[in-house]
Amino acid sequence: MKEVLLLKCGEIVLKGLNRKKFEDRLLGNIKRRLKHIGDCTVTMRQSVIYVEIPEGVDGDAVMDAVLKIFGIALICRAAVCEKTLESMQATAESYLADRIADAKSFKVETKRGDKRFPMTSVQVSQHLGGELAEKYKHMKPDMHHPELTIHFEIRDQYAFVHPGPVQGAGGMPVGTNGRAALLLSGGIDSPVAGYMMTKRGLELIGIHFFSYPYTSDRAKEKVFELGRKLTAYCGRMPILVVPFTKIQEEIRDKCHEELFTLIMRRFMMRIAEKLAIQYECGGLITGESLGQVASQTMPAMAVTNAVCETLPVFRPVIGMDKEEIVQIARKIDTFETSILPYEDCCTVFTPKHPNTKPKMPKILEAESHLDVEALVDEAVQNTERVIV
Template sequence: MKWEKILIRYGELSTKGKNRKSFITHLKNNIKFSFIDLPNIKMTAERDRMFLTSTDDLEIQELIKSLPKIFGIQSFSPVAACTQQLEDIERTAIKIIESLDHQDKTFRVTVKRTDKRYPLDTYELQRTIANHVLRQFPSLIVQMKKPEIDLRIEVLSDAVYMMAEVIPGAGGMPLGSNGRSLLMLSGGIDSPVAGYMLLKRGVRLDAIHFHSPPFTSERSKEKVMDLANQLSHFGATVRLHVIPFTEIQQSIQSQIPENVSMTTTRRMMMKIADLVREEIGALGIVTGESLGQVASQTLESLTAINAVTTTPVFRPLISFDKLEIIDIAQKIGTYETSILPYEDCCTIFTSSCPKTKPKLEKVEYYESFKDFDELIKEAVEKRETYSFPTKKKNEFESLL
């Protein structure tokens, strides 16, 4: 089936008021960025919908394949075009139904006659096309409310546009419409899912990872780079900041009692993340913590960790159980990478009996015997930064 264009429906964007234009502009820029390698695509934005057109059928197919990953799109439909000749409309209707899974499906025809000069009125055209389709596909079942196949026909003065398939989009808000935050990306299952959920709300992400060679390998760093690259497939650049963390971890092990060493480790990570966040102009820090999942994620532990910063810390998975998180990881394609058996810095010095209810005043007392500030500053200065995906520069990159 040759499609003429793609109709995009905004969904949540349609509820916006005077700032709607700003959200639509973000969506347009994100689509341009995602499809920069498709030169023939043209875009027309209206109040409640957007059209993408291309003269290249392969480009249309690539749009159909990749648009479900673009946040801010509720759904979209491939659109076919034909002349106003009734025979042409009937022929196109048959081709569209043939392209779908139509066996024993419920069906209706919906007509919008923008060109009032068209000789058939709305109901006449509706009945004529429905009868023609039902003769060709007798297994279809007519159902006027919420059918599985809704063949939509819009009659304009210069052409007739037709569609039937409604493909779900990613939903959410366009990337960039809600600022930037810094994701603490460990390499496990949870943190990429947390990043995905913030991306879905329109938040652009940088990511930060703590690397402790020789205790953590290059393969573990490559794994995190792969995860950052996978997150970038949802429509925007993701910068990854890799922090050299070995010296800090060794200092923690030598200075801090073993049962609260994980709490101090997380506090040092949060301090470093806050410095990087300030430097890059991000407004929040994102973690993959889920309440009670491990010792460092109890309310008491999170309170002690949060005490080192006044920056908003977003924990989108806080009430999720592990199976729910795994389901999302599998859906977004990060699960198989996350379960690769490479160590991270949070597992190499794990205490056998960590405190689940650490006292903040005691943790601060133990930390007072070591000046971590210089080590933290040095780690931030020596970080490595990577950018994903590795695309050629383009005129829209400054907008992202």
Template sequence: MTDTPFVPAPRASSPVAPDASCVLLKHGEVFLKGRNRHRFVDRLHDNLRIALRGIGGSTWIKIAQNVTVLGGQVPQEALVERARRVIGFNSVEPAVRVPSTLEEITQAAVRALRDVSTERPGRGFAVRVRRRDKQFPLTSSRMAGHVGARVLEAVPDLHVDLTRPDIVLAIEIDRKETYLSWTRRPGLSGLPVGASGRALVLLSGGYDSPVSAHRAMRRGLACDFVHFSGAPYTNPASVYKAYALARELNRYQPPGRLHVIALGKAQKQLAVAGAGRLQVVAQRRLMVRTSSALAARTGAQALVTGDSLGQVASQTLANLVAVDEAADLPILRPLIGWEKQEIIDEARSIGTADVSVLPDEDCCQLLAPPRASTRAELPHLRAVEKRLDLDEVTEALLGNVQVMLPGEDGEAAPPPTPACPTPEPA
């Protein structure tokens, strides 16, 4: 795939074509940062450029005061769709840009609202002006009144409504260019991905862990993923789901790698060692122990799980404490206080629910006892683990890890192992 060429924005002195389309991206928490704000903005723009790859035309990015302006030789809706994937923007607004003269701004406003009135006649409108260039001859309030009066004269189907307008025409006046927008689409807000470091997400095939990963990304964490399958005792359906989920999540960040680890034989070893009702918690401890070792190799500084307190037997407070004790890194749980329906609703909004609902063979159910312990005690867990050489088990698991790079191009490296064969074409 060929990256979209990055073309610098026109110089301020360059003429602006009438009603040249662009997209205004309003900054989120980056706005609150102090002296190191430029580092967050640079990261935000790097992520934006990555999101624009393969869009099919040249693009440019311009920095204004707490706003990023995006444009190029690409349909505006395509720019909006890509920009809405980038974490760190509060809103994404399709706009037009015109020279900063009273006449050009007024004419552009009339044209814009005339087009809107054709689609939605009888609506109320308001004009909001932000004058960044204090040398502009009219104040913000006088400019809003002037534009509103001209619109009323030219578009009789509209009426002024300053309290609850159906249409808000936003005008932002810079020294050389002015931006007009009347549609506001919500962004993902949060911190730019990568601004807070790197994490390794324990990715299952359910609803919880993908939502947890997305929440971690919104706090600025770049995420890699690790999926534990029950191979060779289960089919590869869970691996296909993990790949699809990681691919969907990578739409929101510079693509992270997916590590697939076949846990089945180690699970059987725990069962033979007499784990009994502790089997599920012992498996979780082995997962975080292995993930900690993997994180040390990939540069991750924390683990992320989809645990929600009390949701299932393995997620009681006592069991979470027992799992934490086996980790060498902090375990972050963004969903710790969420209810299941909240998680499902969030999964639908980020696009992972349709994958999570597909059937698979979850490795956590492999060799699971009829009744799992809700209060696993560390001495009992350690007694089971002493019957194994955990260092040897962990090294064996990491020695056969399969690494993929799920992305929109569908590439993976290296090819799947025989335990997780590539699905045949439908």
């Protein structure tokens, strides 16, 4: 029996003259994500995207991939049949046999996209509902709280039978709102931040700061694994690995301990902005949550933000508590990787008593002992690009 996924678009249906640009990007994203699974045909008609699943292709794998593609509001996994009452009934009985066997109550819902079909939606539902009730005595019609709803969609070429839609990923198609650089640590928060901004249509480039030998290759591989998990949602993503050891040692040797984390964060933002501009990004993304740690108080974030001269900084988890962030991390399957016990550079040389209310003159005076520009340029020049 031929199967197809009917994908109903999300908020892109509200776009005006630019709508086709969003639709084309979404179609391209779907084709790329499904390419490694099988030769699925992806087309769009009457504002619905059809993903035809060929014989021999794993339909569950196709469904799982499509569930993670932003821009899709609803997904119906359906069987295809001819536009006759007999064919629709026979297909429902075959395709939904297990559900029909288990259900004690049911109803039929019909959508008639092809207005040339000689019966109205209500008439089709009444006829097919009556036939099914007559044949399957254990199922009672229930229009309000049925255990099973059998959906028939009569469209331009074929009819489709399915048990109802499931929620898609929503959001905007990746790439429709440009590209941004994600400061990707090995923690819980930054992958969630990347996921949330990808949902708004951003392509991602990861930037990871690596401090060998204070952080191990296992810590770097952990970050690559987080990147791989994010690609299920964002598609292709390079990660830029920045050598950060020399900068941290310079800060340790020449600055007050209480300012170490803040000055380190300022270096990160300077380097990230330079790399982001180099890779044609329109913004930076961090996983900062207000008040979660000492470097994420309002005064501390103002100090780190001050070095970003060109690009905006997006902080999508800024108002979330840790449990809310953890829930999303579990949903996107990054949590278990994030809690692996391999330290990242943010935990190296952490001060015992960090300054939570820094003053800019004191920060600038501390940085005057460092050759900031030379250190930033050297780190940018020695950055390694890795595709995950």
